[in-house]
Amino acid sequence: MRDDRRLRRRRETVQEILDTALDVMAVEGVAALSMAEVARRVGVRPPSLYQYFPSKTAVYDALFERGMRETVEVLEPYRAGLSEDPRGAILAGQQATVAWAMANPVLAQLLYWRPVPGFEPSPRAFEPAVRQLEILRTALQAAVQAGQLSPAAAAEEGIALYTALVSGVISQQLANEPSAQVEQGRFSRLTRTAVDMFFHFYAPEEGESHGSDLRRGRAPAAD
Structure with a gap:
């Protein structure tokens, strides 16, 4: 005791x-x-x-781990919706993530920026980030299987583009209007638009075209 x-x-x-x-x-x-x-x-x-x-680095490391674990907890509830409407679940999960970032701006900076020179999270602290990426990959693969996205969307380049779009929304909002309400933020309210852009860019197509070639990282054939 x-x-x-x-x-x-x-x-x-x-x-x-x-x-x-x-x-x-x-x-x-x-x-x-x-x-x-x-x-x-x-x-x-x-x-x-x-x-x-x-050390002070150990404090940063613990905070990074806390932030990543919280973002994973935010996303987990939306996995249940992947079987019915992957696109809707992805959007809802992303909106919840942006809302979390705006409610936790200090942790969000530590996760999405590099504000501390020389700081690198330890493998233990970074483990939830790997889990977060696995959740995203699973969600995009579910959208592919549902016919909402082309297979390229769930490949490494597609995942990189998705994270760049979303982290860009968060970064711009925190940098320019950190105290705004998530529904009214100049950038946070564009979360749906960013997700729609991704789904439009990786929309499944029948056959090959210049657009689908570019999505798959290939140069279009010469006319």
Whole structure:
């Protein structure tokens, strides 16, 4: 029981440190995280923080993992809709992801930008990002099987294009109107348009054409 209480207190302290680090980063900037300021707000001496995190990089790493796990949790509920309407499920999941990013701008910056020079997430922290990519690939493959997308959409280039479109919406919104409502944001309200553009570009076609050749990364035949 004593060990359980000790572990519980440790977990609670770890979460308090991370929450406080987010508050500091929100004010000072993501790259300007001060361990001394975190310690002051938590109410401990700076050396005491290193009992929980050996370095500032470890704090960034834990926050990156937290953010990625939260985005995966946001997407998971929409997987159930892939069997009926993959396109609708993809759009709903993407709108939820954009809403999460706007509600968590500091974590979103850490996930979608590179605000901290030299920081690279550890394999453990990056594991949820791999899971997120697997969810996207599964969703796009479901849309292919439903006849909503061409097979190229679920290939590596198609996945790269999709993530570029969506991360672009998030990045532009955070950079220009971070406090806007998701439904009214100049860029966040374009989430549906971005997804529609992707589905239009990778629309399935019968036979080959210049357009389908380009979608598959081939140059069109000379006329």
